[in-house]
Amino acid sequence: MIVVFLLCVVAGMPASGHILDVCATCHPDAKCDDKPDGRGKVCNCKYGFVGNGITFCQDKDECQIGAMKICGQHTKCHNTYGSYDCTCLSGYNPSNNMIIFIPNDGTHCQDIDECRITGLCGDGGRCRNLDGSFECSCQVGYQVEDGTEPFHPHRDKASCKVVDCGQPALVEDTVLLSATGTTYGSVATWVCDEGFIWGSGHNTSVCGADGLWSGPTMVCEEVDCGSPPARPHSQMLWNKSSRVGSEVVYRCNSGYHNVGKGNVSSCTAAGQWEEPLVLCQDIDECRITGLCGDGGRCRNLDGSFECSCQVGYQVEDGTEPFHPHRDKASCKVVYCGQPALVEDTVLLSATGTTYGSVATWVCDEGFIWGSGHNTSVCGADGLWSGPTMVCEAKCGPVPFLANSEVVWHNRSVVNHRCVDGYHSWRGSSVSVCGSSGTWQTATLRCIEIKPAISHVHFLNEKCVHWKAEKYEEDSEDYRVTYTGTRDYQRSFRDEMKQYLSSKAEELKLCLHLLPATNYSISITALSARFTASITTNTSVPEPPVPVVYYREFETPVPTLRLTRSANSLDPISLYQVLVLPVEDIMVFDCSSPGSTDPLSKNNFSSEYITAQILIGQVGTQMDFTVGDGLYYGGFYNAPLKKGRTYYIILRAVSQWKTTLKSSCVLWAKVTGTSYVLMVSSLSAAAAVGLVAFAILVGYSCIWLFKNT
Helix, strand or coil, X not given: CXXXXXXXXXXXXXXXXXXXXXXXXXXXXXXXEECCCCCXXXXXXXXXXXXXXXXXXXXXXXXHHCHHHHHCCCEEEEEECCEEEEEECCCEEECCCCCCECHHHCCCEEECCHHHCCCCCCXXXXXXXXXXXXXXXXXXXXXXXXXXXXXXXXXXXXXXXECECCCCCCCCCEXXXXXXXXXXXXXXXXXXXXXXXXXXXXXXXXXXXXXXXXXXXXXXXXXXXXXXXXXXXXXXXXXXXXXXXXXXXXXXCCCEEECCCCCEEEECCCCCECCCCCCEEECCHHHCCCCCCCCEEEEEECCEEXXXXXXXXXXXXXXXXXXXXXXXXXXXXXXXXXXXXXXXXXXXXXXXXXXXXXXXXXXXXXXXXXECCCEEEXXXXXXXXXXXCEEEECCXXXXXXXXXXXXXXXXXXXXXXXXXXXXXXXXXXXXXXCCCCCEXXXXXXXXXXXXXXXXXXXXXXXXXXXXXXXXXXXXXXXXXXXXXXXXXXXXXXXXXXXXXEXXXXXXXXXXXXCCCXXXXXXEEECCCCEEEEXXXXXXXXXXXXXXXXXXXXXXXXXXXXXXXXXXXXXXXXEEEEEEEECCCEEEEECCCCCECCCCXXXXXXXXXXXXXXXXXXXXXXXXXXXXXXXXXXXXXXXXXXXXXXXXXXXXXXXXXXXXXXXXXXXXXXXXXXXXXXXXXXXXXXXXXXHHHXXXXXXXXXXXXXXXX
């Protein structure tokens, strides 16, 4: 028996002894997934493909189920290799504004509002949006042409044309004044023809949407002015016609004359008579001069007149009022006779003896005019009114007062005043001639004018002194104001005001002035309204000793702390940090300028300034590291050398203009060899601190302390 073994090797299948790789057999349009039961792998066609996943995967036409089902309403579906896409029908837009889309993100086709396009329906057209389209109709005042409403401008020939009413018709008794046109909305205006007046209705007509004019409704009536207006004291000459152009003539009655600007009135087109300009006025006989005689006063009456007498005249042969043509009465001037004699006077002149005449008197020889008036007037009652003057005995030459001059005088009264440069020191300024013939001399005293405040000076930076010029017994009120500023502290301002009342001639007022301040002081004498001023500068006090905590360090870059008072009136201008290399015995003076070059060989054993810090950079607390190699205020903070011992001194400086004061305190020690230290010009507190420090560390120190 012959056994034949047929060995077939399928492409992609593993040979005997090899494990089959399923994923390697998957179609290019397939993917390799885990089986649901977890036992191996299986090939599945990718989304958009159908097949067995190994030998074939062909494209799936998703659009065959219908565009509405897969893409939504108003869409077209387009199959693609392995997928599909959608587009919107005409008249619709995708909600994501993408021409091609897949609705799995919620994208849908929405209606396009074509009516947003201006002028889409043409002039006079009104657009109405439809689902996927639009339609047009005509606005009011327009009508469709070559078609019917509604219409579509892209597929129809129809369009909108404005309504035309043509020329407006004639209206009886009117004249067309104006017309804005003949199309819809045009307005025509009429006025009444000549000789007619607008009685009722409207005088305008409007072209309507129906192509017809709407009016006018006006009614023009023939003008009739009626009866002309009457005028007082006149009569009318008139033919009884009241049509346009008719005239009436006015004539004044007897005893009156026209003082107006005319006497004719016409009937106007407005249906009214012109305002008559005639004005008939009574004839005034009183315009005739002398109608009532000398001293007479005329009063006009309606068609007549009457007379009365003026002031200073009296009626004779009758009573008031009277008429000169029918009565015998007349006016006669009042007569006062000769003026009476006045004691100690002489009549100098008289203008007459009738009403209004004036007589003038002067004092007799040996007498002077003392008081009263020296004239007399003849009154309307026939009596003289004066005089009231009193003449007194003469006193001789005018009295003389020192440093004064005479302003005015007569033989009995003199008025004095002080000459320039002098003012009155109480007393009367009038000298009077007494009845005994002697002057009662003025008591005026003239003294030299001096300023109310003088010799102002300032002492001990505390008190201002001045001298007062016034009446000895008077009390003067003074107002003293002072303002202080500082060159180094721009925001600083010290303002105060004090009052003082005194009778003294030498005055002193002590003020509360602050140190290191420029002051301007004003003193005002209130009743005299005089002000004097002075300026002064208060000195710089010795600055307070800085508050520090003494410490010892072994590091060559120690960090020290400074605590400063928050008091804004602290006079400190700046701080300086000094380094003292310790070499046997060293003497330190707080006022020493210190070397500016820490690397100088000539200053190997001398102190040097390692930092300068302005007060504005400190605040209420500051940390400072010695030897950090930086610059502070132009000074080099040189590193300390290892193996050497240093003292660190903090110096507070108050500097203003050319004055400089300082105080020092021992701040720290950088440990090295032992030495002897002598310090001068330290504050007492700083010196005590140094002694305590020396005892604490066990050093033998020689102290040379000098108070300044």
